[in-house]
Amino acid sequence: MAAWARAVRGLLLDISGVLNDSGGEGGGVPIAGSAEAVRRIKASGLKLRFCTNETQATREKFVKKLQGLGFDISVAEVTAPAPAACRLLKERGLRPHLLVHDDLVPEFADIDKTNPNCVVIGDAAENFSYANLNEAFRVLIGLEKPVLISLGKGRYYKETDGLKLDVGAYMKALEYACDVQAEVVGKPAKAFFESALAEMGVPPEQAIMIGDDIVSDVGGAQQCGMRAVQVRTGKYSCQHTRETFAQLHSLLSHGKLGCTMCAAVVLQMVMFLQNEGMLQSVLLQQSKHLV
Amino acid sequence: MAAWARAVRGLLLDISGVLNDSGGEGGGVPIAGSAEAVRRIKASGLKLRFCTNETQATREKFVKKLQGLGFDISVAEVTAPAPAACRLLKERGLRPHLLVHDDLVPEFADIDKTNPNCVVIGDAAENFSYANLNEAFRVLIGLEKPVLISLGKGRYYKETDGLKLDVGAYMKALEYACDVQAEVVGKPAKAFFESALAEMGVPPEQAIMIGDDIVSDVGGAQQCGMRAVQVRTGKYSCQHTRETFAQLHSLLSHGKLGCTMCAAVVLQMVMFLQNEGMLQSVLLQQSKHLV
Numbered sequence: 001m002a003a004w005a006r007a008v009r010g011l012l013l014d015i016s017g018v019l020n021d022s023g024g025e026g027g028g029v030p031i032a033g034s035a036e037a038v039r040r041i042k043a044s045g046l047k048l049r050f051c052t053n054e055t056q057a058t059r060e061k062f063v064k065k066l067q068g069l070g071f072d073i074s075v076a077e078v079t080a081p082a083p084a085a086c087r088l089l090k091e092r093g094l095r096p097h098l099l100v101h102d103d104l105v106p107e108f109a110d111i112d113k114t115n116p117n118c119v120v121i122g123d124a125a126e127n128f129s130y131a132n133l134n135e136a137f138r139v140l141i142g143l144e145k146p147v148l149i150s151l152g153k154g155r156y157y158k159e160t161d162g163l164k165l166d167v168g169a170y171m172k173a174l175e176y177a178c179d180v181q182a183e184v185v186g187k188p189a190k191a192f193f194e195s196a197l198a199e200m201g202v203p204p205e206q207a208i209m210i211g212d213d214i215v216s217d218v219g220g221a222q223q224c225g226m227r228a229v230q231v232r233t234g235k236y237s238c239q240h241t242r243e244t245f246a247q248l249h250s251l252l253s254h255g256k257l258g259c260t261m262c263a264a265v266v267l268q269m270v271m272f273l274q275n276e277g278m279l280q281s282v283l284l285q286q287s288k289h290l291v
Numbered sequence: 292m293a294a295w296a297r298a299v300r301g302l303l304l305d306i307s308g309v310l311n312d313s314g315g316e317g318g319g320v321p322i323a324g325s326a327e328a329v330r331r332i333k334a335s336g337l338k339l340r341f342c343t344n345e346t347q348a349t350r351e352k353f354v355k356k357l358q359g360l361g362f363d364i365s366v367a368e369v370t371a372p373a374p375a376a377c378r379l380l381k382e383r384g385l386r387p388h389l390l391v392h393d394d395l396v397p398e399f400a401d402i403d404k405t406n407p408n409c410v411v412i413g414d415a416a417e418n419f420s421y422a423n424l425n426e427a428f429r430v431l432i433g434l435e436k437p438v439l440i441s442l443g444k445g446r447y448y449k450e451t452d453g454l455k456l457d458v459g460a461y462m463k464a465l466e467y468a469c470d471v472q473a474e475v476v477g478k479p480a481k482a483f484f485e486s487a488l489a490e491m492g493v494p495p496e497q498a499i500m501i502g503d504d505i506v507s508d509v510g511g512a513q514q515c516g517m518r519a520v521q522v523r524t525g526k527y528s529c530q531h532t533r534e535t536f537a538q539l540h541s542l543l544s545h546g547k548l549g550c551t552m553c554a555a556v557v558l559q560m561v562m563f564l565q566n567e568g569m570l571q572s573v574l575l576q577q578s579k580h581l582v
Contacts, residue, residue, distance in 0.1 A: 125421065126421055127421075128421045128424070129420060129421060130416065130417055130418075130419045130420060133419070133456055134453075134454070134455055134456055137447065137454065137456050137460075138453060138454055141447070141454060155467060155468045155469075155470075156428065156432070156468050162425075162429060163425070163428065163429055163432060164425055165424055165425055165428050165464065165468050166468075168467060168468070169428075169464035169465070169467050169468040170464060172463045172464055172466070172467040173456065173460040173461060173463055173464040174460070175463070176446060176459060176460050176463040177446045177447050177456050177457075177459070177460040178446075179446075
């Protein structure tokens with residue numbers, strides 16, 4: 001077994017598209033096998049942190065939903081963009097105009113929002129109305145030095161009723177209209193991954209990020225010096241067919257493993273391969289596909 | 292008087308922000324002096340064509356509004372994106388999913404819209420809802436080879452009740468989400484200006500474009516080999532103070548003429564300067580500012 005593979009001590013796990021397909025009041029539907037996989041990771045002694053760009057609800061609210069779906073998860077295990085944004089706003093004396101989901105607003109309760117000198121945009125979902133976008137645009141273009149802070153830069157995500165545009169698309173609209181570049185808080189920002197690693201107490205070379213977004217999850221983690229795996233559930237599954245564990249195993253045996261796999265399966269695979277001393281070749285091939 | 296200045300035979304005139312500030316049922320409000328300026332241009336013998344990215348209504352409808360505001364304008368004098376898009380759709384056998392203003396839909400009456408194989412986006416205004424954007428996105432991402440056609444790429448424009456995001460911002464959102472590049476029909480596309488020049492029967496070096504958008508109007512015309520002037524009304528006037536004809540004349544005398552002027556004023560200026568043989572120096576200084 002390769003030295004680095006033996007040294008893997010921590011996993012960062014994306015939530016939406018990996019643990020569950022989000023959407024609806026109940027927190028969407030769990031992806032088959034994922035709750036069991038989380039339990040097995042925790043039992044294995046690997047350190048685990050949930051690293052999400054979820055901004056449609058406070059951490060308390062969406063963790064409660066995930067618990068309701070059978071996941072062993074607590075608020076203290078979650079790294080999310082809103083608290084990171086609040087730290088940044090306080091450090092720089094910024095007063096935001098918020099274009100976010102109603103359910104995220106409580107995360108900004110302690111922040112002065114009078115006479116805004118920046119715009120914070122999150123995945124506002126139904127709040128991405130024509131009127132609200134124009135309002136955020138007018139605040140931004142009216143600033144002498146426009147500051148746009150974006151809670152992530154995802155292109156889209158999958159909910160139970162289909163694909164939805166994510167915050168990144170609306171961020172691009174405001175960037176273009178105001179000729180500014182957004183400051184991204186959340187994945188794929190390096191500081192965000194570093195914060196998650198610090199909270200876990202594991203250096204990047206000893207951690208693996210697992211997510212369904214090639215840019216926010218895989219690209220961001222690699223920029224940070226981590227290894228990363230893209231799963232075939234979530235947004236990925238909408239354009240491609242899933243592969244079973246058996247197919248993956250077969251492909252692996254023939255040296256044809258693709259760069260993406262089903263969420264629950266990849267977690268089982270990581271542990272299986274670690275035991276079998278095969279992890280290095282898989283993840284190196286992974287990197288070749290992704291870099 | 293310089294040779295090229297004597298040779299100027301045609302003017303292309305933007306509409307919104309130059310003739311009127313749009314918005315409201317009545318077609319907005321005319322910009323002081325613009326109706327008179329149009330009459331003077333026509334009386335002068337210069338050829339004139341209205342070159343607009345207006346996509347919130349059929350040509351018939353917005354021309355009627357402008358006539359109601361006192362402008363001497365007819366449908367036959369207008370070059371607009373929707374008819375250009377229809378020609379392109381027919382040539383390439385494309386069946387659009389439309390994300391446009393309700394009032395523009397009749398322009399696409401002859402176009403097959405069943406089983407869409409492209410998305411056409413215009414300034415949809417209130418139709419830029421969260422649901423409609425997600426729908427257009429799903430059509431686009433579901434295509435094997437996504438084709439996005441955008442009726443213009445303006446950043447924003449001014450209506451009587453304030454600044455509004457233009458089609459370009461939403462185009463960027465879809466481009467980013469689907470990793471495609473839109474094909475722009477309308478200003479600043481070269482083919483669009485060429486079509487307007489052909490309809491006027493004037494070569495680019497003998498024509499001047501006058502508009503309020505530095506990219507769509509001025510940049511596009513310059514790319515096409517025309518000279519161009521940016522006015523200080525419309526979207527420009529929201530961030531900068533206007534200058535009177537007297538001020539401009541004074542600045543001109545001192546060689547400090549800026550790159551932008553008030554709509555009606557610039558039209559008077561063009562003719563005044565042409566008579567005085569001073570057009571070349573002004574417009575060359577213009578180019579220096581803009582290139």
